[in-house]
Amino acid sequence: MTASLSNPAMQAKLRRTGLMALSIALGAFGLGFASVPLYRYFCQVTGFGGTTQRGETVPGVLPVAGKTMSVRFDSNVAPGMPWQFKPEHTTQTVEIGARAFTTFIAKNMSDKPVTGTAVFNVTPTQSGIYFTKIQCFCFTEQTLQPGQEVRMPVIYYVDPKILDDPDNKDTQQITLSYTFNPVEPSANRS
Incomplete structure (x- = not known):
């Protein structure tokens, strides 16, 4: 060998x-x-797994007269997150293609500043590709001081292409769900 x-x-x-x-x-x-x-x-x-789209503006998207969608808002906080977090309104009926605005309310119930980040999804999952957020608190981390309560806006629209998708022909309501998670302090943060 x-x-x-x-x-x-x-x-x-x-x-x-x-x-x-x-x-x-x-x-x-x-x-x-x-x-x-x-x-x-x-x-x-x-849009797999209910992932929404992110847009800066609404280029070429126009409202579709007479076509509406119910949007339900769901809010959660991770275990150990000392916040109250809820939508200002639990549902909205929006015109498909039109900009819509909603607000969530968060309050830090602790005696310390707490930073959180929101993860989100949309159900039914096949509608996620047609749900576009233009502005959302979920795009950045949020820090609330002790006892601080804030209103956090979301500007969005439902893309009219949803009307032509056979997988969404029976979709009458889309649920936008957020879960706030604490962000662990890092030695690299200033």
Whole structure:
């Protein structure tokens, strides 16, 4: 066996096999880091899992006369999050394609400043691609001082393309759900 390892052809074959194994390991490692942003991008593009769209304006989207959608608002706080959090109104009927505005109310019930971030989703999940948020408190972290209560706006619209989607032909209500989670303090924050 020792004689065959000194063979230059065998050494080249072992080197290729080793490099191939190393390449596969590095590729798997890199894919592990890239999977979260790739999945997030996939969800944003397709609306998969109830991921909403994010828009700056409403380019070329016009209201559809006589076509409305009921939008229900749901709010939750993660265990250990010392906030009260609720929608100002639990439902709205909006004209499809028109800008709509709603407000959520949050109050810090603790005696310390608390920073939170909201995660969100839309149900039914196939309607997420047609629900576009223009402005939302969920785009940034929110810090509330002890006892502070704030009103947090959401500006959104339901894209008229939902009317042409066979998967949404029976959709009469969309639920926008938020859960506030505490943001752990970091040594890197200033």
